[in-house]
Amino acid sequence: MAKSSSNPVVELNGQEFWPLSGKPYFDVILTKSHVKPIYQLGIPAKLEPVLPSGSIHTVLTFGAKSWEMTYNGEKRHKQFDRKSWGAFVDENNLKAGDGLVFELKECNSTQIGFRVQILRGDIPDELLEKANCEAEKPIFIQ
Numbered sequence: 001m002a003k004s005s006s007n008p009v010v011e012l013n014g015q016e017f018w019p020l021s022g023k024p025y026f027d028v029i030l031t032k033s034h035v036k037p038i039y040q041l042g043i044p045a046k047l048e049p050v051l052p053s054g055s056i057h058t059v060l061t062f063g064a065k066s067w068e069m070t071y072n073g074e075k076r077h078k079q080f081d082r083k084s085w086g087a088f089v090d091e092n093n094l095k096a097g098d099g100l101v102f103e104l105k106e107c108n109s110t111q112i113g114f115r116v117q118i119l120r121g122d123i124p125d126e127l128l129e130k131a132n133c134e135a136e137k138p139i140f141i142q
Contacts, residue, residue, distance in 0.1 A: 018117070024050050025103040029121070032096050039086035043071070043078040050107060051078070058112040060088055061105070067091070071112050097121030 026044045028034070034041050043051065051073055058071040058080065069084030079085075094100075099119035106113035 020101070020103055023104050025101060027099065027101045030094055030096050030098045030100065035089050035094055035096055036086075039082045039089060041080050041085050043080075047104070048078060050104065051112060052107070052109050056112050057110065058114070059106075060102075060114050060116050062092060062116040062118060092118060094118070095121065
């Protein structure tokens with residue numbers, strides 16, 4: 001784990017994590033409907049007052065890479081377009097059980113930008129070894 005006092009970003013297992021800045025955000029634990037084959041991610045109602053209505057160019061940034069997509073704010077259920085969201089899911093090898101935090105970085109009538117943190121839902125190998133991979137033995141994390 002690497003961290004410097006001037007930079008609040010923490011690196012762990014090749015992933016970067018940082019404290020939220022106080023800007024609007026939402027989080028989600030991915031389910032089957034968020035990933036293959038449906039690729040559907042709705043935006044929570046708590047962000048609706050902040051986001052523009054209509055189809056807006058949107059950029060998701062994770063690490064050093066960005067993905068362009070469309071935020072469909074004119075629909076009853078606000079969401080990202082499925083094709084581009086699917087590309088984000090596939091390129092980041094996201095699975096049901098992974099957690100994502102979307103922090104709003106830019107928002108105006110022509111573009112929305114979110115910085116994304118990915119929290120993998122995989123159980124670390126060290127814990128699986130202790131559990132001997134038996135379903136009858138729950139894993140307790142203290």
